[in-house]
Amino acid sequence: MDQQSTSSPPLPMRSLRERQREERAALILEVAQQVFSEKGYIETSIDEIAARAGIAKGTVYLHFASKEELVVALFEQQFKQFLQQIEQILGESLPMRLRLEHLLLDVYTRIQAQGNQVLIDLNPRLGLTTSLINKRPDLAAYSTQAMELISGLISEGQSNGELDPNVPSMVMVASLVNMLSPNSYERLLTSGQITPAELAGYLSRSFFPNL
Amino acid sequence: MDQQSTSSPPLPMRSLRERQREERAALILEVAQQVFSEKGYIETSIDEIAARAGIAKGTVYLHFASKEELVVALFEQQFKQFLQQIEQILGESLPMRLRLEHLLLDVYTRIQAQGNQVLIDLNPRLGLTTSLINKRPDLAAYSTQAMELISGLISEGQSNGELDPNVPSMVMVASLVNMLSPNSYERLLTSGQITPAELAGYLSRSFFPNL
Amino acid sequence: MDQQSTSSPPLPMRSLRERQREERAALILEVAQQVFSEKGYIETSIDEIAARAGIAKGTVYLHFASKEELVVALFEQQFKQFLQQIEQILGESLPMRLRLEHLLLDVYTRIQAQGNQVLIDLNPRLGLTTSLINKRPDLAAYSTQAMELISGLISEGQSNGELDPNVPSMVMVASLVNMLSPNSYERLLTSGQITPAELAGYLSRSFFPNL
Amino acid sequence: MDQQSTSSPPLPMRSLRERQREERAALILEVAQQVFSEKGYIETSIDEIAARAGIAKGTVYLHFASKEELVVALFEQQFKQFLQQIEQILGESLPMRLRLEHLLLDVYTRIQAQGNQVLIDLNPRLGLTTSLINKRPDLAAYSTQAMELISGLISEGQSNGELDPNVPSMVMVASLVNMLSPNSYERLLTSGQITPAELAGYLSRSFFPNL
DNA sequence: GATGAATGAGCGTTCATTCAT
DNA sequence: AATGAATGAACGCTCATTCAT
Numbered sequence: 001m002d003q004q005s006t007s008s009p010p011l012p013m014r015s016l017r018e019r020q021r022e023e024r025a026a027l028i029l030e031v032a033q034q035v036f037s038e039k040g041y042i043e044t045s046i047d048e049i050a051a052r053a054g055i056a057k058g059t060v061y062l063h064f065a066s067k068e069e070l071v072v073a074l075f076e077q078q079f080k081q082f083l084q085q086i087e088q089i090l091g092e093s094l095p096m097r098l099r100l101e102h103l104l105l106d107v108y109t110r111i112q113a114q115g116n117q118v119l120i121d122l123n124p125r126l127g128l129t130t131s132l133i134n135k136r137p138d139l140a141a142y143s144t145q146a147m148e149l150i151s152g153l154i155s156e157g158q159s160n161g162e163l164d165p166n167v168p169s170m171v172m173v174a175s176l177v178n179m180l181s182p183n184s185y186e187r188l189l190t191s192g193q194i195t196p197a198e199l200a201g202y203l204s205r206s207f208f209p210n211l
Numbered sequence: 212m213d214q215q216s217t218s219s220p221p222l223p224m225r226s227l228r229e230r231q232r233e234e235r236a237a238l239i240l241e242v243a244q245q246v247f248s249e250k251g252y253i254e255t256s257i258d259e260i261a262a263r264a265g266i267a268k269g270t271v272y273l274h275f276a277s278k279e280e281l282v283v284a285l286f287e288q289q290f291k292q293f294l295q296q297i298e299q300i301l302g303e304s305l306p307m308r309l310r311l312e313h314l315l316l317d318v319y320t321r322i323q324a325q326g327n328q329v330l331i332d333l334n335p336r337l338g339l340t341t342s343l344i345n346k347r348p349d350l351a352a353y354s355t356q357a358m359e360l361i362s363g364l365i366s367e368g369q370s371n372g373e374l375d376p377n378v379p380s381m382v383m384v385a386s387l388v389n390m391l392s393p394n395s396y397e398r399l400l401t402s403g404q405i406t407p408a409e410l411a412g413y414l415s416r417s418f419f420p421n422l
Numbered sequence: 423m424d425q426q427s428t429s430s431p432p433l434p435m436r437s438l439r440e441r442q443r444e445e446r447a448a449l450i451l452e453v454a455q456q457v458f459s460e461k462g463y464i465e466t467s468i469d470e471i472a473a474r475a476g477i478a479k480g481t482v483y484l485h486f487a488s489k490e491e492l493v494v495a496l497f498e499q500q501f502k503q504f505l506q507q508i509e510q511i512l513g514e515s516l517p518m519r520l521r522l523e524h525l526l527l528d529v530y531t532r533i534q535a536q537g538n539q540v541l542i543d544l545n546p547r548l549g550l551t552t553s554l555i556n557k558r559p560d561l562a563a564y565s566t567q568a569m570e571l572i573s574g575l576i577s578e579g580q581s582n583g584e585l586d587p588n589v590p591s592m593v594m595v596a597s598l599v600n601m602l603s604p605n606s607y608e609r610l611l612t613s614g615q616i617t618p619a620e621l622a623g624y625l626s627r628s629f630f631p632n633l
Numbered sequence: 634m635d636q637q638s639t640s641s642p643p644l645p646m647r648s649l650r651e652r653q654r655e656e657r658a659a660l661i662l663e664v665a666q667q668v669f670s671e672k673g674y675i676e677t678s679i680d681e682i683a684a685r686a687g688i689a690k691g692t693v694y695l696h697f698a699s700k701e702e703l704v705v706a707l708f709e710q711q712f713k714q715f716l717q718q719i720e721q722i723l724g725e726s727l728p729m730r731l732r733l734e735h736l737l738l739d740v741y742t743r744i745q746a747q748g749n750q751v752l753i754d755l756n757p758r759l760g761l762t763t764s765l766i767n768k769r770p771d772l773a774a775y776s777t778q779a780m781e782l783i784s785g786l787i788s789e790g791q792s793n794g795e796l797d798p799n800v801p802s803m804v805m806v807a808s809l810v811n812m813l814s815p816n817s818y819e820r821l822l823t824s825g826q827i828t829p830a831e832l833a834g835y836l837s838r839s840f841f842p843n844l
Numbered sequence: 845g846a847t848g849a850a851t852g853a854g855c856g857t858t859c860a861t862t863c864a865t
Numbered sequence: 866a867a868t869g870a871a872t873g874a875a876c877g878c879t880c881a882t883t884c885a886t
Binding site: 045046058061066 | 859860
Binding site: 464590 | 675676797800807808811818826839
């Protein structure tokens, strides 16, 4: 009666299981994100992630082979989302300045809402150590891709006169990236001293002094 | 009669031992700086610091009461140097813009030479955890002092027209601090893509768009 | 529908695990008692307890949060047993002398069988340090309770003429407590030179010289 | 002038040095006694002994080969004193009861003045562990010698009718030894609830119920 | 002889990972 | 699949002992 598993349609069964599996993985990632943000990579224990997710410690290992794999999966998921966001915003048919401002606004809004989750640069705020980063050079590809998107935007701005062509684009890119993985900005935002829109506006102006 | 019998100066003896002591402490700090920079606070073991310094583990504890005291001593030493540097540069009788440029140049030169050691804000790059920082609220005083110096510079620039008074000074301070505890800039500098002077010049210009 | 699917009793499962858990804890306590008795608190290492129990060091910490908690748990377990024993014996409807003799007999029988485990007074034989004892003033309550029980017995004996009312009761209590946390008596017993019954009889007689 | 050491009379020189040496050793023993009494053997560090004696740590090792040798020397010194004291008191031409009372009075007076220093039985109060004691079986000889002295006294009392001959002498010896390495008695004395003379009197009476 | 800096074995404790159930 | 008890390597720190000065 209860052992009929092999004969009935395996597909729905499978996909149900698979869906459940994915939900579990997503839950773990979500909880992991929170705990990593709060405590940093090293001080976060698998125990705490499991406890907050309401599952057993061993279950985490059914989905992620190690703590390192877990943080890498999290990084990839978030970076992919971030890349999509950049691509979408940069693809809008707006003047370059407005697209930049949109991007900053978006990032800062999220930071104010839930702390910095952008993880650009394998966000050092997470306490990711150089040694871990060195173990996964493949992850640099994401960073590169983001840099290229931003580079393209900068170049575009320099060709059409919106940006000063005398500043090397790599400096502009670096400045922008710095604005996106912010240290001191975060404090301004989370302390409520300034709104994301205001901050985005002011910083955008420093990119477009003449506008 | 029986106490000053040797007639030779007892001071050199003392100062020799003391000098050796200080050299040891300096060596430990130097090695600790390196390892903390490479691996972050938590992943750095006293064992490794001792091994790299060529001394025994116990010897570290003759100079620093705990790992925490070690990192705090390191932070204080570096921050004091940094504050002196800021004070000296900001006190020069130069237009505000040149003093700013000088400060950036100085910081970037050091970063290029030896990696970021400025540690502004209990540099999260070291992986210093919130819990550690909360245990030593006294250290926040250093940060405050630096912020005030920078704040003063910004205000001065806004009053004499060198800086745009319409941007809130706290945003300008945050931008400047961000430039001083640099994420992406570091890569540009250590990879040799740009010189400190160039970078300082370009970034300064973003503060003074009209000059 | 989906939760009680297995139809078999979930309780046995639970209680099985719980039983195993308790057995482990009991095993650890038992081994700890032995090692503490042999070496004293400070010289006993968790490593040795684990090794003798045939488990890993970490496993000890699944049951007791720290070495201190372990010794406290051991103390409480034994003192509770001891208090129950005193209360039961003192509650018997026998002449005071016989109850006293019964108590001594009981204690000495246990000492002969397994060494002194009474731990009265946070037994200094364990090498429990003053600093540890000071950290847990709550444990003094056990001692107080035992002293009060014994005090009551002595007072009773003095009122009904079984004991000499001219000796201050505190001296009698101290003498009796000394008999219960015995130094030299232990040697007599464990060396087999005397039986518990004989020792109890003789000592009882020194309390009741006229009977 | 100051290098005439080899030609002049070496004897006084030697004995001076020797006397100084012995004074140093005595000082160390004295301080060690204090610290061991306060903290127990294991929690006492050579560092603290040296510091309290006002000498360098290494100097302790010029006089005692190890921490264990130090505590053994201390034990021997004190036990020898104690044996002398027993011998002297027991040799007095007094009725046995008064000699016993004298002995108890003497021991309790010292306990009240400075805590228990008798160290009988390698006093477990010092936290001396069985393992240490087992390493030095030779020390048992002191204990044996004291037991024999006390045994003689007891036998004498039993032959001349002062003590009940029906109680085996070993029980009486054990009781007496228990009184001399006192646990609960110490509290009575140091808290001032009773004087040494009173305590000695009451306990003596329990040995001589009919007097 | 005296010093005290240096040593390094050893301890209590944590936690990523494994595995029997 | 899910559990969570068990594991054991690794860490921060202590302190008896040694040894260059």
